[in-house]
Amino acid sequence: MPDADRQAANFQRVREAHQTELAEDYVELIADLIDSTGEARATDVARRLGVAHPTVVKAIGRLQRDGLVESLPYRSIFLTETGRAMAERCKRRHEIVVGFLRKIGVDEETAERDAEGIEHHVSEMTLAAFERLIRSKPLG
Amino acid sequence: MPDADRQAANFQRVREAHQTELAEDYVELIADLIDSTGEARATDVARRLGVAHPTVVKAIGRLQRDGLVESLPYRSIFLTETGRAMAERCKRRHEIVVGFLRKIGVDEETAERDAEGIEHHVSEMTLAAFERLIRSKPLG
DNA sequence: TATAACGTGTAGTATAAGCTATAATTGTTG
């Protein structure tokens, strides 16, 4: 049953995506905070994510272990080169997903909401299809 | 900053979606196994998901606690009314997402792969937009 | 029918992600 194997591989891929999902959300948010306010503080990240700050501290620890951010005790959070690159990739992808949803008639708020969940599971091929559609003539 | 609040709410929604995601995958898969082979065995579920069987056993326990499945020791797994309803909703949604991805030019395999991750994060509004697009004239 | 093979369950471990409560540090201000 090769179908079952392929399905198992798909589920596995989704599980892997989940592991990077949080990292992506964090670096994207940290980049956003740095760009807009000059620095990323744990408290701000917590507020924006809607979680308690110790949760953020632990997550930052993991991100640091994985080479995505750098932080010193009682200082603000910085992105490494890798982290910054990931953030930019995510931001671009996020914008494409939102733009695409808007294009097919989803309202701004729903588009932002759905994109937050969808963006982590979009392959390059699908992303390219989204871009194609965005550039195409109006639908309807 | 109402923007920050809305963003926090969006992230919160995604985290909630994650909690139901696994349940959705399980019931959909169990329904599929029952319909195609007559029964759902833990081993088959494990193989299809690509995880070890104790993982499935624990998950089934949670699903049972949540009223989605019924199972007795050393017997196969059954869906409750609630579980069956969820499975059908998921199956329909899955098919719409795949159909939609195919329509915009994503190949079968990638569509299946991406849909597995995307489907859990698609609102009713977005789903409706997908359906509209599927029914529209060919793109390109 | 006894046993081997397979399926299922249990125990124990790890990691991630969340929380509350408490401690430590920093920075601001009286």
Add this chain to the structure above:
DNA sequence: CAACAATTATAGCTTATACTACACGTTATA
């Protein structure tokens, strides 16, 4: 410059999801 407010860190707990290793039941067959 001392004290207080705000931020950051730590400790300890919970749940979910994964794993391996081992024990127990069922089923099929020799």
